[in-house]
Amino acid sequence: MAAQPYTISVSDDVLEDLRHRLxxxxxxxxxxxxxxDYGSNLDYIKELVAYWRDGFDWRTAEAGLxxxxxxYTxxxxxxxxxxxxKGKGPNPMPIIVTHGWPGSIYEMHKIIPLLTDPASHGGDPADSFDVVVPSMPGYGFSAQTRERGMNTRRIAELWDKLMADELGYSRYAAQGGDWGAGVTARLGFHHSDHVLGIHTTSVTQAIPYQGASLQGLSMRERLEQVIGTPQGGYRRDxxxxxxxxxxxxxxxRVSWAAAEGGYAHIQGTKPQTLAYGLNDSPVGLCAWIVEKYRTWSDCNGDVESVYTKxxxxxxxxxxxxxxxINSSTRLYxxxxxxxxYFGPEDRIDVPCAIAVFPKELSTPPRSWAERTYNVQRWxxxxxxxxxxxxxxxxxxxxxxxxFFRDLR
Known part of the structure; x- marks a missing residue:
């Protein structure tokens, strides 16, 4: 199916139902x-929901998107x-930018004009990009996933078909954070024939070669042989x-998983059970998502010092x-x-740039990234x-x- 123009248009019935629930x-x-301390603060969520009910205008947000x-394709x-x-410059570089959870295309609305039209924002038009920002499968305005196995590798395969086959970009760049960083790394590894280079804000994927594989070990064997979490740790040797x-x-990472990783464990084990509450209660959904924006951002506990309501x-x-929400959490x-897990000869060989933000969930040293990435910029x-x-x-x-200037 060839891509068709798409207009985001939420029905009045959906908005009226939401208002009733609020x-x-x-x-x-x-x-x-x-x-x-126990999760989303009651007073703040009440304040936010009151604004949601009486002040927030979805139609304005919708028009912005x-x-x-x-x-849609x-x-x-x-x-x-x-x-x-499309970029405004002499030779825009195609780039696909991928969000994560609990993000969306909205996360990118500030960077799209900076990338496409640098001259209008104090930059050099030679740095312009043709920007593609998809909603990941099962996220936002993409269709819900209907089959098992929609992981980061599968998404990278879809993205490569979108860029190379659908849009005709034989060579393109890629950028992402959170799950989007994993998709971006997969693009660089599996589709290097099309990918010029990658830029990410996270290097949690892939897991460096460690000798004998951890795949197939029983839980007891993992506990005996692994440091870190049994689901994603590292061999002691x-x-x-x-x-x-x-x-x-x-x-x-171990300390973070113990203190903050409960959401990932339930989303990675029983996402369907969680969905009955989050898909039915807008307040439950709001509390589940907003707590992550507060905890994962550089806001010193004041989420509205960084983001508006x-x-x-x-x-x-x-x-x-x-x-x-259900199809999005299934990615976990x-x-x-x-x-x-990388093998002994595996490496992401395309040029890679890593931007490390201090309040990112994990802030590895460069030496760790260089075990799996061809790091050209840090x-x-x-x-x-x-x-x-x-x-x-x-x-x-x-x-x-x-970073991408030298790859044009």
Whole structure:
């Protein structure tokens, strides 16, 4: 199916149903003085929901998304929505930018004009890009996934077909964070014949070669032979070869998983059970998502020091109106069953750039990235967190421009 122009248009019935639900919330209790210790703070969620009900205007947000050139296509049976904005410059470089969870195409709305039209934002028109921003399968305005196995490798295959076959870009660049970083790494590894280079804000995939594979080990064997989480840890004999910086990173990842990783465990094991609550309750969905934006951003506990209420609610709304919270969280289940372990000769050989934001979930040293990536640029940012395109758009775009300039 050839890509067709697409207009985001949520029915009035969906919005009226949402308003009814927001007017009839059954609120939970909370320990006095709990703040955010137990999860999303009750007073803040009540304040946010009151604005959602009485002040937030979805039609304004919808118009903002429709200001971009939206398209819809079907690739190998999977419906894919994407933004495709052409660059304004002498020779725009094609680039596909992939979001993660709980992100969406909205996460990229600030960087798209900076990438397509640098001259209008104080940059050099020679740095312009043709920008493609898809909604991942099962996310946002793409179709819900209907079959098992939609993991980052499968998404990368769809993206390559979108870029090379559908849009005719025989050579293109790729960028992403969170799951989008995994998809981007997969593009660089499996589709190097088309990919010029990759830029990511995370290097949690792939897992470096460690000697004998961890695949197929029983849980007891993993506990005996692995440091880190049994689902994604590292062999003890491999760990003995790591630098102090790399061991510190593993300690940080283990501590983070214990303190913050509960969401990933349930989404990776029983996403269907979780979905009954999140797909039915807009307040539950809001609390589930907003807590991540607060925890994963460089905001010192004040989420609105970085994002507006409209930013947060537009993100939540994209999941709500499309009913894709269930299909989005299934990616954790699918990826958890197909962990990406490198073999002894495996490496992402295309040129790679890594932008490390200090409040990212994991901040590895360069030496760790170089085990699996052909690192040509390594930038340690002064501030910023997990949702870099939304939180630090100018800094992210500047790093992308500088890296890809030599690959044009």
């Amino acid at each position: 007017m009839h919330v059954r609120w939970p209790d909370e320990i006095p003085g709990a703040e955010w 429709n200001a971009f050139a939206n398209f 079907t690739i190998e049976g999977q419906g894919i929505h994407f933004i495709h904005e 491999f760990a003995a070869t790591l630098s102090d910086e790399e061991l510190e990173m593993i300690d940080q 409209d930013d947060l609610l537009t993100t939540v709304m994209i999941y709500w109106v499309t009913q894709t 289940y699918e990826n958890g069953r197909t962990l990406w 930038t340690e940012m002064d501030s910023g967190g997990h949702f870099a395109a939304l939180e630090k758009p100018a800094e992210l775009v500047s790093d992308m421009r500088e």
